Amino acid sequence: MPEGWEPVIGLEVHAQLRTDSKLFSSAANSFGADPNTQTTEVDLGMPGVLPVINRRAVELALRAALALGCEIQPLSTFARKHYFYPDLPKGYQISQYDEPYASGGKVPIQANGELRTIRLTRIHMEEDAGKLIHDDAITGGGVSHVDLNRAGVPLVEIVSEPEIRSAEEAGAYLRSLRSILRYLDVSDADMEKGHFRCDANISVRRKGADALGTKVELKNLNSFKFVEHAISYEIKRQIDVLEDGGALVQETRLWDDKAGETRPMRIKESAHDYRYFPDPDLAPLRIDPEWIKEVQATLPELPLEKRQRYEQELGLPDYDAQVLIEDRDVAEFFEETVRLYPHPKTVSNWVMRSLLGFISESGQELRQLPLTPSHLAALLELLEQGKVTAASAREIFQEMAGSGLQPADIMRERGLEAVSDSGEIEALLREVLEANPSQLEKYRGGDQKLFNFFVGQVMRRTQGKANPKVVRDLLSQLLR
Protein backbone atom coordinates (compact mmCIF):
# COMPACT_ATOMS: atom_id res chain seq x y z
CA MET A 1 0.00 0.00 0.00
CA PRO A 2 1.32 3.52 -0.80
CA GLU A 3 2.69 5.42 2.19
CA GLY A 4 0.55 7.91 4.01
CA TRP A 5 -2.86 6.29 3.49
CA GLU A 6 -5.07 4.42 5.91
CA PRO A 7 -7.90 2.11 4.82
CA VAL A 8 -11.06 2.08 6.93
CA ILE A 9 -13.02 -1.16 6.60
CA GLY A 10 -16.24 -2.35 8.18
CA LEU A 11 -17.67 -5.80 7.48
CA GLU A 12 -21.24 -7.04 7.43
CA VAL A 13 -21.50 -10.79 7.75
CA HIS A 14 -24.67 -12.77 7.16
CA ALA A 15 -24.57 -16.17 8.80
CA GLN A 16 -27.29 -18.80 8.37
CA LEU A 17 -28.49 -20.34 11.61
CA ARG A 18 -28.48 -24.12 11.98
CA THR A 19 -32.13 -24.76 12.60
CA ASP A 20 -34.40 -27.50 11.27
CA SER A 21 -37.11 -25.08 10.13
CA LYS A 22 -37.22 -21.50 8.89
CA LEU A 23 -37.34 -18.30 10.94
CA PHE A 24 -41.07 -17.63 10.63
CA SER A 25 -42.44 -20.78 8.98
CA SER A 26 -42.35 -24.55 9.48
CA ALA A 27 -40.69 -25.21 6.10
CA ALA A 28 -37.36 -27.04 6.25
CA ASN A 29 -34.12 -25.09 6.40
CA SER A 30 -32.11 -27.38 4.14
CA PHE A 31 -29.44 -26.91 1.51
CA GLY A 32 -29.44 -28.59 -1.87
CA ALA A 33 -33.08 -29.76 -2.06
CA ASP A 34 -34.94 -29.67 -5.39
CA PRO A 35 -36.21 -26.15 -6.20
CA ASN A 36 -39.35 -24.96 -4.41
CA THR A 37 -39.83 -28.13 -2.37
CA GLN A 38 -39.10 -26.42 0.98
CA THR A 39 -41.83 -23.80 1.29
CA THR A 40 -45.08 -23.06 3.06
CA GLU A 41 -47.66 -20.36 2.38
CA VAL A 42 -45.75 -18.07 4.76
CA ASP A 43 -42.56 -18.20 2.67
CA LEU A 44 -44.51 -17.54 -0.52
CA GLY A 45 -46.12 -14.41 0.89
CA MET A 46 -49.68 -15.70 0.46
CA PRO A 47 -52.42 -13.39 1.77
CA GLY A 48 -53.79 -14.13 5.22
CA VAL A 49 -50.78 -15.93 6.66
CA LEU A 50 -48.95 -14.91 9.82
CA PRO A 51 -45.28 -15.34 10.69
CA VAL A 52 -44.51 -17.11 14.00
CA ILE A 53 -40.93 -16.97 15.22
CA ASN A 54 -38.81 -20.10 15.68
CA ARG A 55 -37.58 -20.30 19.30
CA ARG A 56 -34.49 -22.30 18.36
CA ALA A 57 -33.44 -19.61 15.87
CA VAL A 58 -33.64 -16.98 18.61
CA GLU A 59 -31.67 -19.26 20.93
CA LEU A 60 -28.88 -19.72 18.36
CA ALA A 61 -28.79 -15.98 17.71
CA LEU A 62 -28.57 -15.49 21.46
CA ARG A 63 -25.67 -17.96 21.73
CA ALA A 64 -23.75 -16.06 19.08
CA ALA A 65 -24.41 -12.69 20.72
CA LEU A 66 -23.45 -13.87 24.21
CA ALA A 67 -20.27 -15.56 23.00
CA LEU A 68 -19.29 -12.35 21.21
CA GLY A 69 -19.93 -10.28 24.33
CA CYS A 70 -22.92 -8.31 23.05
CA GLU A 71 -25.46 -6.62 25.22
CA ILE A 72 -28.84 -8.35 24.82
CA GLN A 73 -31.90 -6.15 24.53
CA PRO A 74 -34.80 -7.46 26.65
CA LEU A 75 -37.22 -6.23 23.99
CA SER A 76 -36.46 -5.87 20.31
CA THR A 77 -38.63 -5.40 17.25
CA PHE A 78 -38.98 -6.73 13.75
CA ALA A 79 -39.39 -4.35 10.84
CA ARG A 80 -40.33 -4.67 7.21
CA LYS A 81 -37.64 -3.74 4.72
CA HIS A 82 -39.28 -3.06 1.39
CA TYR A 83 -37.87 -3.69 -2.02
CA PHE A 84 -38.99 -5.41 -5.19
CA TYR A 85 -37.00 -8.32 -6.48
CA PRO A 86 -38.17 -11.74 -7.67
CA ASP A 87 -36.37 -13.53 -4.82
CA LEU A 88 -38.60 -11.78 -2.27
CA PRO A 89 -42.23 -12.89 -2.64
CA LYS A 90 -43.74 -10.63 0.04
CA GLY A 91 -42.19 -7.45 -1.37
CA TYR A 92 -40.47 -6.97 2.01
CA GLN A 93 -37.93 -8.76 4.11
CA ILE A 94 -38.58 -9.18 7.82
CA SER A 95 -35.52 -7.81 9.56
CA GLN A 96 -34.56 -5.85 12.65
CA TYR A 97 -33.88 -2.18 12.11
CA ASP A 98 -33.74 0.42 14.87
CA GLU A 99 -34.14 -2.04 17.73
CA PRO A 100 -31.91 -5.10 17.12
CA TYR A 101 -31.72 -7.85 19.76
CA ALA A 102 -27.99 -7.39 20.37
CA SER A 103 -25.60 -4.44 20.42
CA GLY A 104 -21.87 -4.03 21.02
CA GLY A 105 -19.60 -7.04 21.36
CA LYS A 106 -16.24 -7.87 19.81
CA VAL A 107 -14.31 -10.37 17.71
CA PRO A 108 -10.70 -11.23 18.62
CA ILE A 109 -8.33 -11.38 15.67
CA GLN A 110 -4.71 -12.31 15.16
CA ALA A 111 -3.05 -10.52 12.26
CA ASN A 112 0.66 -9.88 11.68
CA GLY A 113 1.40 -11.75 14.90
CA GLU A 114 -0.56 -9.28 16.95
CA LEU A 115 -3.70 -10.02 18.94
CA ARG A 116 -6.41 -7.37 18.95
CA THR A 117 -10.17 -7.07 18.97
CA ILE A 118 -12.55 -5.61 16.42
CA ARG A 119 -15.64 -4.12 18.02
CA LEU A 120 -19.11 -4.93 16.78
CA THR A 121 -21.83 -2.37 16.27
CA ARG A 122 -24.72 -4.81 16.50
CA ILE A 123 -26.18 -8.15 15.54
CA HIS A 124 -29.70 -8.50 14.25
CA MET A 125 -31.93 -11.33 13.08
CA GLU A 126 -33.56 -11.46 9.69
CA GLU A 127 -34.92 -13.84 7.10
CA ASP A 128 -33.01 -14.82 3.97
CA ALA A 129 -34.33 -14.25 0.44
CA GLY A 130 -34.79 -16.91 -2.23
CA LYS A 131 -32.30 -17.79 -4.93
CA LEU A 132 -32.34 -16.74 -8.56
CA ILE A 133 -30.89 -18.92 -11.28
CA HIS A 134 -29.70 -16.98 -14.33
CA ASP A 135 -27.68 -19.73 -15.99
CA ASP A 136 -28.97 -20.06 -19.57
CA ALA A 137 -28.02 -23.74 -19.59
CA ILE A 138 -30.65 -24.30 -16.89
CA THR A 139 -33.26 -21.71 -17.80
CA GLY A 140 -33.08 -22.02 -21.59
CA GLY A 141 -32.10 -18.34 -21.86
CA GLY A 142 -33.85 -14.97 -21.60
CA VAL A 143 -35.44 -15.70 -18.23
CA SER A 144 -34.48 -16.23 -14.59
CA HIS A 145 -35.72 -19.08 -12.41
CA VAL A 146 -36.83 -18.46 -8.83
CA ASP A 147 -36.16 -21.04 -6.12
CA LEU A 148 -37.75 -20.11 -2.80
CA ASN A 149 -36.23 -22.90 -0.67
CA ARG A 150 -33.94 -20.35 0.97
CA ALA A 151 -36.66 -17.72 1.41
CA GLY A 152 -37.26 -17.35 5.14
CA VAL A 153 -34.15 -19.19 6.33
CA PRO A 154 -32.93 -17.60 9.59
CA LEU A 155 -29.88 -15.32 9.46
CA VAL A 156 -27.95 -13.18 11.84
CA GLU A 157 -26.28 -10.12 10.40
CA ILE A 158 -23.14 -9.27 12.33
CA VAL A 159 -21.99 -5.69 11.76
CA SER A 160 -18.48 -4.59 12.72
CA GLU A 161 -17.32 -1.11 13.55
CA PRO A 162 -15.12 0.42 10.80
CA GLU A 163 -11.97 -0.64 12.68
CA ILE A 164 -10.41 -3.04 10.21
CA ARG A 165 -7.28 -1.58 8.62
CA SER A 166 -6.17 -4.04 5.92
CA ALA A 167 -7.27 -6.89 3.70
CA GLU A 168 -5.29 -9.31 5.92
CA GLU A 169 -7.15 -8.09 9.00
CA ALA A 170 -10.46 -8.53 7.18
CA GLY A 171 -9.46 -12.14 6.42
CA ALA A 172 -8.41 -12.71 10.04
CA TYR A 173 -11.71 -11.23 11.28
CA LEU A 174 -13.76 -13.52 9.04
CA ARG A 175 -11.78 -16.62 9.98
CA SER A 176 -12.12 -15.83 13.67
CA LEU A 177 -15.85 -15.20 13.37
CA ARG A 178 -16.39 -18.37 11.33
CA SER A 179 -14.47 -20.43 13.83
CA ILE A 180 -16.49 -19.00 16.76
CA LEU A 181 -19.84 -19.64 15.05
CA ARG A 182 -18.79 -23.21 14.30
CA TYR A 183 -17.61 -23.82 17.86
CA LEU A 184 -21.01 -22.63 19.04
CA ASP A 185 -22.87 -24.91 16.59
CA VAL A 186 -24.74 -21.77 15.61
CA SER A 187 -23.93 -21.95 11.91
CA ASP A 188 -22.09 -24.23 9.48
CA ALA A 189 -20.57 -20.96 8.28
CA ASP A 190 -19.64 -22.55 4.97
CA MET A 191 -18.88 -19.76 2.52
CA GLU A 192 -19.10 -21.98 -0.56
CA LYS A 193 -22.66 -22.97 0.38
CA GLY A 194 -23.60 -19.37 1.12
CA HIS A 195 -24.03 -20.03 4.86
CA PHE A 196 -21.58 -17.24 5.57
CA ARG A 197 -21.64 -14.16 3.33
CA CYS A 198 -19.74 -10.95 3.55
CA ASP A 199 -20.17 -7.36 2.35
CA ALA A 200 -17.45 -4.81 2.99
CA ASN A 201 -17.64 -1.04 3.45
CA ILE A 202 -14.35 0.48 2.42
CA SER A 203 -12.91 3.97 2.39
CA VAL A 204 -9.41 5.39 2.59
CA ARG A 205 -8.07 8.54 4.26
CA ARG A 206 -4.76 10.28 4.80
CA LYS A 207 -2.96 8.92 7.86
CA GLY A 208 -3.82 11.05 10.86
CA ALA A 209 -7.01 12.44 9.33
CA ASP A 210 -10.17 12.22 11.45
CA ALA A 211 -12.79 12.56 8.73
CA LEU A 212 -13.78 9.44 6.86
CA GLY A 213 -13.38 9.22 3.10
CA THR A 214 -16.15 8.40 0.62
CA LYS A 215 -17.43 4.92 1.31
CA VAL A 216 -17.81 2.14 -1.25
CA GLU A 217 -19.86 -0.96 -0.50
CA LEU A 218 -18.35 -4.13 -1.90
CA LYS A 219 -20.58 -7.13 -2.55
CA ASN A 220 -20.22 -10.64 -3.93
CA LEU A 221 -17.31 -11.62 -1.70
CA ASN A 222 -18.18 -15.30 -1.57
CA SER A 223 -14.90 -16.93 -0.66
CA PHE A 224 -12.08 -16.12 1.75
CA LYS A 225 -9.71 -15.68 -1.17
CA PHE A 226 -12.09 -13.23 -2.90
CA VAL A 227 -12.50 -11.14 0.24
CA GLU A 228 -8.81 -10.41 0.58
CA HIS A 229 -8.22 -9.93 -3.15
CA ALA A 230 -11.26 -7.69 -3.57
CA ILE A 231 -10.46 -5.52 -0.56
CA SER A 232 -6.79 -5.14 -1.58
CA TYR A 233 -7.87 -4.20 -5.08
CA GLU A 234 -10.45 -1.70 -3.87
CA ILE A 235 -8.06 -0.01 -1.43
CA LYS A 236 -5.51 0.44 -4.19
CA ARG A 237 -8.15 1.68 -6.64
CA GLN A 238 -9.40 4.32 -4.20
CA ILE A 239 -5.88 5.55 -3.39
CA ASP A 240 -5.01 5.72 -7.10
CA VAL A 241 -8.12 7.81 -7.85
CA LEU A 242 -7.37 10.21 -5.00
CA GLU A 243 -3.65 10.50 -5.76
CA ASP A 244 -4.51 11.37 -9.35
CA GLY A 245 -6.61 14.24 -8.00
CA GLY A 246 -9.92 12.50 -8.71
CA ALA A 247 -12.98 12.09 -6.49
CA LEU A 248 -14.67 8.87 -5.38
CA VAL A 249 -18.37 8.18 -5.80
CA GLN A 250 -20.37 6.58 -3.01
CA GLU A 251 -21.55 3.41 -4.70
CA THR A 252 -21.95 -0.34 -4.55
CA ARG A 253 -19.35 -2.34 -6.43
CA LEU A 254 -19.16 -6.04 -7.23
CA TRP A 255 -16.04 -8.17 -7.20
CA ASP A 256 -15.45 -9.86 -10.55
CA ASP A 257 -13.05 -12.69 -9.88
CA LYS A 258 -12.43 -13.55 -13.52
CA ALA A 259 -11.37 -9.99 -14.32
CA GLY A 260 -9.72 -9.55 -10.91
CA GLU A 261 -11.37 -6.16 -10.36
CA THR A 262 -14.31 -4.44 -8.71
CA ARG A 263 -16.99 -2.90 -10.90
CA PRO A 264 -19.85 -0.54 -10.14
CA MET A 265 -23.19 -2.28 -9.75
CA ARG A 266 -25.88 -0.67 -11.87
CA ILE A 267 -28.74 0.06 -9.57
CA LYS A 268 -31.46 2.71 -9.37
CA GLU A 269 -30.89 5.42 -6.76
CA SER A 270 -34.38 5.01 -5.32
CA ALA A 271 -33.86 1.30 -4.70
CA HIS A 272 -32.14 2.15 -1.44
CA ASP A 273 -35.27 3.69 0.09
CA TYR A 274 -36.45 0.67 2.04
CA ARG A 275 -39.31 2.39 3.93
CA TYR A 276 -38.75 0.42 7.13
CA PHE A 277 -41.60 0.22 9.61
CA PRO A 278 -42.41 -2.12 12.49
CA ASP A 279 -44.01 -5.32 11.20
CA PRO A 280 -47.60 -5.27 12.53
CA ASP A 281 -47.70 -9.09 12.19
CA LEU A 282 -45.05 -9.53 14.88
CA ALA A 283 -45.21 -8.31 18.46
CA PRO A 284 -41.87 -7.35 20.05
CA LEU A 285 -39.40 -10.14 20.78
CA ARG A 286 -38.87 -10.61 24.52
CA ILE A 287 -35.71 -12.30 25.77
CA ASP A 288 -35.97 -12.99 29.51
CA PRO A 289 -32.93 -12.74 31.81
CA GLU A 290 -33.56 -16.38 32.76
CA TRP A 291 -33.20 -17.46 29.17
CA ILE A 292 -29.97 -15.49 28.82
CA LYS A 293 -28.56 -17.21 31.91
CA GLU A 294 -29.58 -20.60 30.61
CA VAL A 295 -27.89 -20.06 27.24
CA GLN A 296 -24.81 -18.48 28.84
CA ALA A 297 -24.34 -21.64 30.92
CA THR A 298 -24.13 -23.81 27.80
CA LEU A 299 -21.45 -21.82 25.94
CA PRO A 300 -18.38 -23.92 25.10
CA GLU A 301 -14.76 -22.84 25.45
CA LEU A 302 -14.11 -20.56 22.48
CA PRO A 303 -11.22 -20.85 20.02
CA LEU A 304 -9.10 -18.08 21.50
CA GLU A 305 -9.50 -19.35 25.08
CA LYS A 306 -8.59 -22.82 23.90
CA ARG A 307 -5.54 -21.52 22.11
CA GLN A 308 -4.30 -19.67 25.17
CA ARG A 309 -4.86 -22.74 27.33
CA TYR A 310 -2.92 -24.94 24.88
CA GLU A 311 0.00 -22.54 25.04
CA GLN A 312 -0.04 -21.84 28.75
CA GLU A 313 -1.16 -25.13 30.28
CA LEU A 314 -0.02 -27.66 27.71
CA GLY A 315 3.11 -25.74 26.73
CA LEU A 316 2.43 -25.96 22.99
CA PRO A 317 4.08 -23.54 20.58
CA ASP A 318 1.86 -20.76 19.26
CA TYR A 319 1.81 -22.33 15.80
CA ASP A 320 0.58 -25.71 17.05
CA ALA A 321 -2.15 -24.12 19.15
CA GLN A 322 -3.35 -22.06 16.21
CA VAL A 323 -3.54 -25.07 13.89
CA LEU A 324 -5.21 -27.35 16.45
CA ILE A 325 -8.03 -24.98 17.42
CA GLU A 326 -9.11 -24.13 13.87
CA ASP A 327 -11.68 -26.96 13.83
CA ARG A 328 -13.46 -27.80 17.07
CA ASP A 329 -13.65 -31.54 16.26
CA VAL A 330 -9.88 -31.66 15.70
CA ALA A 331 -9.25 -29.75 18.94
CA GLU A 332 -11.46 -32.15 20.88
CA PHE A 333 -9.76 -35.15 19.28
CA PHE A 334 -6.41 -33.70 20.34
CA GLU A 335 -7.54 -33.06 23.91
CA GLU A 336 -9.03 -36.53 24.34
CA THR A 337 -5.83 -38.12 22.98
CA VAL A 338 -3.76 -36.07 25.44
CA ARG A 339 -5.97 -37.33 28.28
CA LEU A 340 -5.08 -40.91 27.26
CA TYR A 341 -1.47 -40.23 26.36
CA PRO A 342 -0.29 -37.19 28.30
CA HIS A 343 2.46 -35.90 26.01
CA PRO A 344 0.86 -32.83 24.36
CA LYS A 345 3.66 -31.97 21.94
CA THR A 346 3.94 -35.52 20.60
CA VAL A 347 0.17 -35.75 20.18
CA SER A 348 0.14 -32.32 18.54
CA ASN A 349 2.79 -33.41 16.01
CA TRP A 350 0.78 -36.48 15.07
CA VAL A 351 -2.50 -34.61 14.85
CA MET A 352 -1.01 -31.82 12.72
CA ARG A 353 1.00 -34.02 10.35
CA SER A 354 -0.67 -37.39 10.14
CA LEU A 355 -4.28 -36.64 11.05
CA LEU A 356 -4.72 -33.31 9.26
CA GLY A 357 -2.71 -34.70 6.34
CA PHE A 358 -5.02 -37.70 6.12
CA ILE A 359 -8.11 -35.47 6.33
CA SER A 360 -6.95 -33.17 3.55
CA GLU A 361 -5.82 -36.04 1.31
CA SER A 362 -8.96 -38.10 1.79
CA GLY A 363 -11.26 -35.08 1.51
CA GLN A 364 -13.26 -36.47 4.44
CA GLU A 365 -14.10 -34.78 7.69
CA LEU A 366 -12.82 -36.04 11.01
CA ARG A 367 -16.27 -37.10 12.16
CA GLN A 368 -16.62 -39.32 9.09
CA LEU A 369 -13.45 -41.27 9.94
CA PRO A 370 -13.52 -44.50 12.00
CA LEU A 371 -10.53 -43.15 13.92
CA THR A 372 -10.82 -42.38 17.65
CA PRO A 373 -8.44 -40.73 20.14
CA SER A 374 -7.83 -44.14 21.71
CA HIS A 375 -6.45 -45.40 18.38
CA LEU A 376 -3.87 -42.63 18.26
CA ALA A 377 -3.03 -42.97 21.96
CA ALA A 378 -2.48 -46.73 21.53
CA LEU A 379 -0.23 -46.14 18.52
CA LEU A 380 1.85 -43.59 20.43
CA GLU A 381 2.23 -46.09 23.29
CA LEU A 382 3.59 -48.68 20.83
CA LEU A 383 6.00 -46.08 19.50
CA GLU A 384 7.14 -45.01 22.94
CA GLN A 385 7.73 -48.62 23.99
CA GLY A 386 9.87 -49.14 20.91
CA LYS A 387 7.50 -51.78 19.56
CA VAL A 388 7.28 -49.94 16.27
CA THR A 389 9.58 -47.45 14.57
CA ALA A 390 8.40 -43.96 13.63
CA ALA A 391 8.27 -44.96 9.96
CA SER A 392 6.13 -48.00 10.75
CA ALA A 393 3.91 -45.93 13.03
CA ARG A 394 3.17 -43.55 10.17
CA GLU A 395 2.26 -46.50 7.98
CA ILE A 396 0.01 -47.92 10.71
CA PHE A 397 -1.64 -44.52 11.12
CA GLN A 398 -2.64 -44.36 7.45
CA GLU A 399 -4.19 -47.81 7.70
CA MET A 400 -6.06 -47.28 10.95
CA ALA A 401 -7.37 -43.84 9.96
CA GLY A 402 -9.06 -45.46 6.98
CA SER A 403 -10.10 -48.79 8.51
CA GLY A 404 -10.52 -48.15 12.22
CA LEU A 405 -8.51 -51.32 13.03
CA GLN A 406 -6.44 -51.33 16.23
CA PRO A 407 -2.79 -50.33 15.75
CA ALA A 408 -1.42 -53.45 17.45
CA ASP A 409 -3.45 -55.64 15.07
CA ILE A 410 -2.20 -53.77 12.03
CA MET A 411 1.35 -54.03 13.35
CA ARG A 412 1.11 -57.83 13.69
CA GLU A 413 -0.75 -58.32 10.44
CA ARG A 414 1.76 -56.32 8.43
CA GLY A 415 4.77 -57.66 10.31
CA LEU A 416 5.78 -54.18 11.44
CA GLU A 417 6.99 -55.12 14.91
CA ALA A 418 10.25 -53.34 15.52
CA VAL A 419 13.34 -55.49 15.94
CA SER A 420 14.40 -54.65 19.48
CA ASP A 421 16.11 -57.89 20.29
CA SER A 422 19.62 -56.74 21.14
CA GLY A 423 21.21 -60.07 20.17
CA GLU A 424 19.70 -59.87 16.71
CA ILE A 425 20.63 -56.22 16.24
CA GLU A 426 24.14 -56.75 17.55
CA ALA A 427 24.65 -59.55 15.02
CA LEU A 428 23.42 -57.26 12.23
CA LEU A 429 25.74 -54.48 13.40
CA ARG A 430 28.73 -56.77 13.37
CA GLU A 431 27.82 -57.84 9.82
CA VAL A 432 27.59 -54.20 8.73
CA LEU A 433 30.92 -53.25 10.29
CA GLU A 434 32.63 -56.23 8.69
CA ALA A 435 31.13 -55.51 5.29
CA ASN A 436 32.35 -51.87 5.34
CA PRO A 437 35.96 -51.93 6.54
CA SER A 438 37.01 -48.70 4.80
CA GLN A 439 34.13 -46.71 6.37
CA LEU A 440 35.02 -48.20 9.74
CA GLU A 441 38.60 -47.05 9.30
CA LYS A 442 37.51 -43.52 8.39
CA TYR A 443 35.22 -43.43 11.38
CA ARG A 444 37.99 -44.43 13.69
CA GLY A 445 40.08 -41.76 12.00
CA GLY A 446 37.59 -39.16 13.25
CA ASP A 447 34.79 -38.95 10.66
CA GLN A 448 31.85 -38.94 13.11
CA LYS A 449 29.27 -38.61 10.35
CA LEU A 450 29.75 -42.25 9.45
CA PHE A 451 27.96 -43.26 12.65
CA ASN A 452 24.67 -42.57 10.88
CA PHE A 453 25.86 -44.49 7.84
CA PHE A 454 26.13 -47.65 9.96
CA VAL A 455 22.71 -47.04 11.53
CA GLY A 456 21.27 -46.61 8.04
CA GLN A 457 22.77 -49.89 6.88
CA VAL A 458 21.10 -51.76 9.75
CA MET A 459 17.82 -50.05 8.98
CA ARG A 460 18.09 -51.11 5.37
CA ARG A 461 18.70 -54.73 6.34
CA THR A 462 15.59 -54.71 8.56
CA GLN A 463 13.37 -52.72 6.15
CA GLY A 464 13.30 -49.88 8.66
CA LYS A 465 12.00 -52.01 11.48
CA ALA A 466 15.00 -52.00 13.78
CA ASN A 467 14.42 -50.00 16.95
CA PRO A 468 16.67 -46.99 16.27
CA LYS A 469 17.43 -46.40 19.95
CA VAL A 470 18.66 -49.96 20.45
CA VAL A 471 20.72 -49.72 17.25
CA ARG A 472 22.40 -46.51 18.39
CA ASP A 473 23.12 -47.74 21.89
CA LEU A 474 24.64 -50.99 20.67
CA LEU A 475 26.62 -49.29 17.91
CA SER A 476 28.11 -46.85 20.44
CA GLN A 477 29.21 -49.78 22.57
CA LEU A 478 30.71 -51.67 19.62
CA LEU A 479 32.64 -48.67 18.37
CA ARG A 480 33.95 -47.69 21.76
Next chain:
Amino acid sequence: MRINADTVLRLADLARLSLSADEVERMRRDLEAMLDYVEKLSEIDTSDVAATAHVLDIATPFRADRVADLLPVAEAVRNAPQHDDSSIIVPKVIE
Protein backbone atom coordinates in the same frame (compact mmCIF):
# COMPACT_ATOMS: atom_id res chain seq x y z
CA MET B 1 -48.61 22.03 1.06
CA ARG B 2 -46.39 19.43 2.68
CA ILE B 3 -47.06 16.74 0.10
CA ASN B 4 -46.41 17.81 -3.47
CA ALA B 5 -46.85 15.93 -6.73
CA ASP B 6 -43.16 14.96 -6.82
CA THR B 7 -43.45 13.24 -3.47
CA VAL B 8 -46.49 11.32 -4.67
CA LEU B 9 -44.70 10.27 -7.86
CA ARG B 10 -41.67 9.15 -5.90
CA LEU B 11 -43.81 7.03 -3.57
CA ALA B 12 -45.65 5.63 -6.58
CA ASP B 13 -42.35 4.71 -8.17
CA LEU B 14 -41.14 2.95 -5.00
CA ALA B 15 -44.44 1.03 -4.83
CA ARG B 16 -44.32 0.27 -8.59
CA LEU B 17 -47.66 2.04 -9.16
CA SER B 18 -48.51 4.02 -12.23
CA LEU B 19 -50.83 6.95 -11.51
CA SER B 20 -52.69 9.25 -13.85
CA ALA B 21 -52.50 13.03 -13.30
CA ASP B 22 -55.94 12.95 -11.62
CA GLU B 23 -54.86 10.15 -9.32
CA VAL B 24 -51.68 11.98 -8.37
CA GLU B 25 -53.74 14.97 -7.20
CA ARG B 26 -56.24 12.76 -5.33
CA MET B 27 -53.39 10.87 -3.61
CA ARG B 28 -51.72 14.14 -2.73
CA ARG B 29 -54.86 15.40 -0.96
CA ASP B 30 -55.40 12.04 0.79
CA LEU B 31 -51.82 11.83 2.04
CA GLU B 32 -51.99 15.40 3.26
CA ALA B 33 -55.21 14.68 5.14
CA MET B 34 -53.48 11.69 6.76
CA LEU B 35 -50.59 13.86 7.89
CA ASP B 36 -53.05 16.36 9.35
CA TYR B 37 -54.75 13.55 11.25
CA VAL B 38 -51.50 12.24 12.72
CA GLU B 39 -50.49 15.81 13.49
CA LYS B 40 -53.01 15.77 16.35
CA LEU B 41 -50.43 13.74 18.30
CA SER B 42 -48.23 16.79 18.58
CA GLU B 43 -50.90 18.41 20.76
CA ILE B 44 -49.98 16.12 23.64
CA ASP B 45 -46.65 15.58 25.34
CA THR B 46 -45.28 12.15 24.34
CA SER B 47 -41.69 12.73 25.46
CA ASP B 48 -41.98 10.03 28.15
CA VAL B 49 -43.80 7.52 25.96
CA ALA B 50 -41.87 4.81 24.17
CA ALA B 51 -42.51 4.49 20.44
CA THR B 52 -45.21 1.93 19.74
CA ALA B 53 -43.92 -1.08 17.86
CA HIS B 54 -47.17 -2.99 18.18
CA VAL B 55 -50.68 -2.02 19.23
CA LEU B 56 -51.02 -4.94 21.66
CA ASP B 57 -48.95 -5.02 24.82
CA ILE B 58 -47.72 -8.57 24.29
CA ALA B 59 -44.47 -10.31 23.42
CA THR B 60 -44.31 -12.38 20.27
CA PRO B 61 -45.18 -16.06 20.83
CA PHE B 62 -42.64 -18.75 19.92
CA ARG B 63 -42.93 -21.77 17.67
CA ALA B 64 -41.03 -25.04 18.24
CA ASP B 65 -38.33 -25.75 15.62
CA ARG B 66 -40.23 -28.47 13.75
CA VAL B 67 -40.68 -29.02 10.03
CA ALA B 68 -44.33 -29.38 8.98
CA ASP B 69 -46.90 -28.51 6.35
CA LEU B 70 -44.59 -28.29 3.33
CA LEU B 71 -46.39 -27.41 0.14
CA PRO B 72 -46.07 -29.74 -2.82
CA VAL B 73 -43.92 -28.04 -5.44
CA ALA B 74 -46.81 -27.90 -7.94
CA GLU B 75 -48.84 -25.91 -5.38
CA ALA B 76 -45.91 -23.68 -4.51
CA VAL B 77 -45.39 -22.45 -8.08
CA ARG B 78 -49.03 -22.56 -9.21
CA ASN B 79 -49.93 -18.91 -8.61
CA ALA B 80 -47.03 -17.51 -10.58
CA PRO B 81 -47.95 -16.06 -14.00
CA GLN B 82 -45.19 -18.17 -15.50
CA HIS B 83 -43.70 -21.38 -14.10
CA ASP B 84 -42.54 -24.85 -15.03
CA ASP B 85 -42.70 -28.08 -12.97
CA SER B 86 -40.27 -26.86 -10.38
CA SER B 87 -39.55 -23.15 -10.73
CA ILE B 88 -41.22 -19.78 -10.90
CA ILE B 89 -40.09 -18.07 -14.11
CA VAL B 90 -39.48 -14.32 -14.37
CA PRO B 91 -37.95 -12.03 -16.98
CA LYS B 92 -34.18 -12.15 -16.76
CA VAL B 93 -33.15 -9.74 -14.00
CA ILE B 94 -29.43 -9.40 -14.72
CA GLU B 95 -27.53 -8.80 -17.94
